[in-house]
Amino acid sequence: KSSCVSLFIPQKSFSSIQVKQTTNKVTPDLQLQKGGSAFGVPLETLMQDEPQCRVPFLVTQMVEYLEVFGLEHVGVFRINGSTQKIKELKQKYNQGGDVDLVNDGDVDSVASLLKLFLKELPVAVFPDxxxxxxxxxxxxxxxxxxxxxxxxxxxxxxxxxxxxNLLQFLVAFLLKVSTYSAVNFMTLENLAIVFGPAFFK
Incomplete structure (x- = not known):
């Protein structure tokens, strides 16, 4: 079934922000500036506020954070993060404030927050x-x-x-995560188990 995954691999990165893993830092531009709720909002509504982006900016921010800090993290996406940190970060996104994942988050909490965002979409990535x-x-x-x-x-x-667009972006990222499975133990099969409930409802 892994051959079917090739359908989603983008021809080029959709990210508008470059993150260099060698710097071990996320660029300061990864601060969410827009106001209004971000969780529990239809994708189409979010994208109306971000016409220059292919995916919601908070998804880009979380993915790029995880690309820097989470690829070699054991059990990334499988281990739950801090309930308090997840709540605080979600609140900041919904209030439209600056979100500093480097100083206020950690790998497990950001990974859990990304899954939560997907689960709270009114219409799942794969509509009913x-x-x-x-x-x-x-x-x-x-x-x-x-x-x-x-x-x-x-x-x-x-x-x-x-x-x-969101599916293509996330699958490309998850394929990248799986290439580190010898270290993080998150194979494509394990990632599918974790993200299945988030993609479907």
């Missing part, structure tokens, strides 16, 4: 009306990879643009 089609494709074409890919491409083309 498309879920049956995806499940049917995997069930009927589990062995026939070519037919599986063909059907998946067709289904993915039906995703709302904001959902498709």
């Amino acid at each position: 009306h498309l879920c049956a089609g995806f499940l049917k494709t995997f069930q009927e074409h589990e062995v026939n990879t070519i037919e599986c890919l063909k059907n998946l491409r067709q289904l993915l083309s039906c995703l709302p643009k904001a959902h498709h």
Whole structure:
């Protein structure tokens, strides 16, 4: 099934902010400036406020933080973060204030916050009306990879643009996380188990 993941790999990075792992720092520009709630808001609404971005800015911020500090973290996304830190960071995002993940967060809390953002989307990354089609494709074409890919491409083309962009961005990141599985123990299978409930409802 890993071959199906290639559908989501972007041709180029969607990130508008470059983070160099050698510096071990997240650039100061990763401060959320806009106001209004960020959690529990439809993706399309968030993207109306950020027309220059392909994915919500807070997702970019959390992913780039995790790319710097979390790729070699054992159990990243599997181990729950601090409830208090998650609550405080979520509140800052919803209030539109500056969010300093480097000083106020940690890997497990930021990873948990990213999953929480996905779970609280009013419409999941994979909307309900498309879920049956995806499940049917995997069930009927589990062995026939070519037919599986063909059907998946067709289904993915039906995703709302904001959902498709977010899925593509996150899958590319999760593939990167899995390349460190010898250290973090998060294989593609483990990541699928963790993110399945966040992508589907």
